[in-house]
Every structure is written in C-alpha cells, then in structure tokens.
Amino acid sequence: MKATVAEGVEVGTQLPSLSVQFTRERLVRYAGASTDFNPIHYSEHFAGQAGLPGVIAQGMLTMGTALRVVSNWVGDPARVTSYFVRFTRPVVVPDDADGVEVEFTGHVSGIEGSLVTVSIEAISDGQRVLGAGRVEVDLGVRVPHRDHEG
Amino acid sequence: MAITEAHAGRRYPPNEPYQVSAAKIAEFAAALGDDNPRYRGESPIAPPTFAAVISAPAWNQLFGDPELELSRERIVHGDQRFTFFRPFRAGDLVIATVSIDKVRVRTGSALVSAIVDMSSRDGEQICSAEATFYHARQALG
Numbered sequence: 118m119k120a121t122v123a124e125g126v127e128v129g130t131q132l133p134s135l136s137v138q139f140t141r142e143r144l145v146r147y148a149g150a151s152t153d154f155n156p157i158h159y160s161e162h163f164a165g166q167a168g169l170p171g172v173i174a175q176g177m178l179t180m181g182t183a184l185r186v187v188s189n190w191v192g193d194p195a196r197v198t199s200y201f202v203r204f205t206r207p208v209v210v211p212d213d214a215d216g217v218e219v220e221f222t223g224h225v226s227g228i229e230g231s232l233v234t235v236s237i238e239a240i241s242d243g244q245r246v247l248g249a250g251r252v253e254v255d256l257g258v259r260v261p262h263r264d265h266e267g
Numbered sequence: 268m269a270i271t272e273a274h275a276g277r278r279y280p281p282n283e284p285y286q287v288s289a290a291k292i293a294e295f296a297a298a299l300g301d302d303n304p305r306y307r308g309e310s311p312i313a314p315p316t317f318a319a320v321i322s323a324p325a326w327n328q329l330f331g332d333p334e335l336e337l338s339r340e341r342i343v344h345g346d347q348r349f350t351f352f353r354p355f356r357a358g359d360l361v362i363a364t365v366s367i368d369k370v371r372v373r374t375g376s377a378l379v380s381a382i383v384d385m386s387s388r389d390g391e392q393i394c395s396a397e398a399t400f401y402h403a404r405q406a407l408g
Binding site for chain 1: 344348
C-alpha cells in the first residue's frame with residue numbers, strides 16, 4: 118500500500134493513464150470469469166441479430182478495466198468506497214489479432230477529508246464509451262490539499 | 268401485463284448464497300488483466316466489480332419475472348453504481364437480494380432501476396449495486 122499517495126493530491130491531479138487492447142480473447146475470458154454468456158460478446162451472428170455493428174465488449178469489462186486506473190494509483194483496491202459509470206457507447210471489438218485499443222484516464226475531481234473523488238474516462242476509436250465515471254476512494258488520512266488558492 | 272411504474276418496490280426472494288473463492292477471484296482478476304497483489308495470496312479480496320458477478324443471478328431473477336414481460340435480448344445496461352461497505356473476500360458466503368427501485372415507462376420502452384443488496388449470511392452489508400436497465404418493447408435495431 119502506498120501510504121504517500123495522499124501527499125500532493127490536488128483537485129486536477131492526473132492519475133497515470135492506462136491503455137488496454139480489447140480482443141476477442143479478452144471478451145471470451147471475461148465471459149467465462151464473469152459467467153455473462155450473452156452471445157453478443159462473442160458471436161457476430163447474434164450481435165447482428167441484436168442490431169449491433171459487430172461483437173461488443175461487456176460493459177462490465179470496460180467498467181472493471183477502467184477501475185484499474187484508480188486501484189493502480191491507490192494500491193489497495195479495498196479503499197474504493199463507491200463507483201459509478203454510465204455506458205454511453207458500445208465498444209466494437211473486431212475479430213483480428215489486435216482488437217481495439219481502449220484508453221483509460223482519471224483525474225482527481227473532489228477532496229473531502231480523507232475521501233477523494235476520481236473522475237474517469239474511457240476512449241475507444243476517438244469516442245467516449247463511459248460517461249460520468251466517478252470513483253470514491255478513502256485514503257484513510259486527511260488529504261493535506263489547499264482549500265483556497267493563494 | 269407488461270412492466271409498469273407500479274412494480275417499483277417489488278422485492279424478490281434472496282438468491283442462493285454465493286461462495287467467493289480464491290480461484291474465482293484469480294480468474295476474474297486475470298480477465299481484467301489486473302495483477303494487483305491484493306487479489307492473490309492466502310487471503311485475497313476480489314476486484315470491486317466482482318459485485319456484478321454476484322449480482323447477475325439476482326438480475327436474472329428480475330429479468331425472468333413473467334409478469335414484467337421483459338425479453339433479455341432487448342435489455343441494455345444503462346448505468347451502474349456500486350457502494351462498497353467492505354471488499355468481498357475469499358470465503359465469503361454472500362446473499363444477494365434484488366428489488367425494483369424505480370420504473371419509468373416511455374413509448375415503446377422502459378427504464379428499470381434495480382438495487383441488489385449483497386450481505387454476508389450474518390447480515391453484514393458488503394455492497395449495494397444500483398443498475399439502470401433500458402428495455403425496448405420492440406426488437407432493438
């Protein structure tokens with residue numbers, strides 16, 4: 118656990134970003150691990166029948182991967198006290214070796230005592246695929262940020 | 268009769284208790300590509316969004332309620348909130364209970380907000396999952 122993460126945290130602090138390739142293999146792995154076997158996440162046939170442009174990633178895979186930005190930063194995932202996202206756009210995953218890249222970023226958008234709010238974004242193919250992403254973490258110590266500039 | 272706003276408040280019986288295992292935690296963390304050390308070792312915790320795995324059978328209970336006339340292939344996950352009171356740990360026996368919080372019916376569609384309460388067998392609250400699902404009355408696309 119990084120005890121020093123609270124030091125120097127300000128509203129606006131950028132967290133290290135994360136870039137992840139979503140491939141069909143990743144979707145199949147997540148289907149098995151999560152027991153979500155909806156075929157739109159691995160079958161072109163069923164995705165087409167549902168009116169989708171192709172096989173799409175599980176929303177929860179995108180949500181779960183995005184949280185790595187915060188858990189990598191805070192060290193201990195047990196510090197996460199709440200997490201919200203809106204699924205704004207499906208991530209279409211082509212059937213090739215590379216799949217599609219999803220870029221995850223986060224910045225501190227609020228501080229109250231030891232509670233830090235991180236706003237997160239996920240971009241794929243130039244489009245935001247998560248909306249209003251917010252993670253609350255309890256750093257366990259009061260964050261010594263400046264309440265007022267100057 | 269299809270889903271209506273009057274279904275808000277409906278509470279379903281608790282699901283079969285879910286046993287969190289170290290093996291399933293490892294599999295789930297690997298699927299997320301997450302090598303956080305807290306997900307390994309002798310007493311691992313689960314990645315926070317593992318809550319969705321435990322919620323899924325509860326959601327399925329709601330989706331399968333014949334009175335609501337929902338059709339799974341027309342359901343889209345709109346948004347998701349998790350509130351964590353403590354992490355899920357290997358060995359936890361979790362009881363998930365789903366209830367309908369809110370229903371908004373529009374022409375040709377419905378927005379259903381559902382809350383899954385996840386607690387240990389002795390009643391300790393672990394996580395609350397609030398989801399909004401969009402249901403189209405006609406086939407999507």
